[in-house]
Amino acid sequence: MNEKKTPAIRFQGFTDDWEHHKLGEIFSPLNNNTLSRSELNDEQGTIQNVHYGDVLIKFGEYLNVKEQEIPFVNPSVMLSNIDFLQNGDIIFADTAEDATVGKCTEMSGIDGHKVVSGLHTMPFRPVVKFADGYLGCYLNSTLQLLKHNKIA
Template structure:
């Protein structure tokens, strides 16, 4: 229920039908709309496979596109999520520091057999002191400084208004793919920074509520499982 509520609210927010107001109750300025290629740059990613990654040890972490599809939440905090390391024997010397992930970057999965999943995206909000790379079948997008509030773009790219644009730009038959060149054509609504902050905090609060309910549900299921086992031992 809350997931459906969130989807509906996101549609209303990012289409401009639901607007926030400032503290005195006045509306924020009208939104600007610009192409993604005007407000962000695209960085180089690597092609490390699963065989090049591990969860035990290393100095550098790496985002695999499969984890974007199946594991990671929209807003990625390395303090809260488990991200694999690049195997120690794999050299990253050819990767420029400019292409290391930074807080505020977006990482998109550039391909999927399901058109609905192509371009699925995460925003990085905390690297937790690690060097992080964007890996196989990903696109690394770096927004211009001082234009976007933390979390806004992550939620925006999960919204229907952006998802439909990405699906329109995607190419391929059996496997759909999106390229940086075509992503540059995506139209990005840009509210004021203060309104972006309210949007990001509001949607983050919904996510926190969803997570709390899921945690409670898991505990209830475990309690029920233990109760049944005790009854029939």
């Protein structure tokens, strides 16, 4: 892959070459769970669970926990070896019945909430700082798919 390190058009104040990194260099993987919908509810609990189906259909590229209804883990369910999500974490859906597989959402508004990543998701935490909302938009960008010849 021989890509340019300097773009043709630059924003004022930016002069350095672009940096290219692999996913594993800028994100740290987190632990998810494998809870089915029957182990979740929409009414009560202390831990909220982001399910892959909701990433694919219900949530956009940016998920504000304070503004969206996210299912709760049933109080009777015990979770172990799980990572609680933080603002800026990314959740990818790792399966779908169509081309939406790989869609992701960026977490925000988590302050004071306990939120985990659920069935058929791959959660990641950035190890470098990005602007709020950037990753959700960029990682879902059709332009990125076109660039890498993944869609027509």
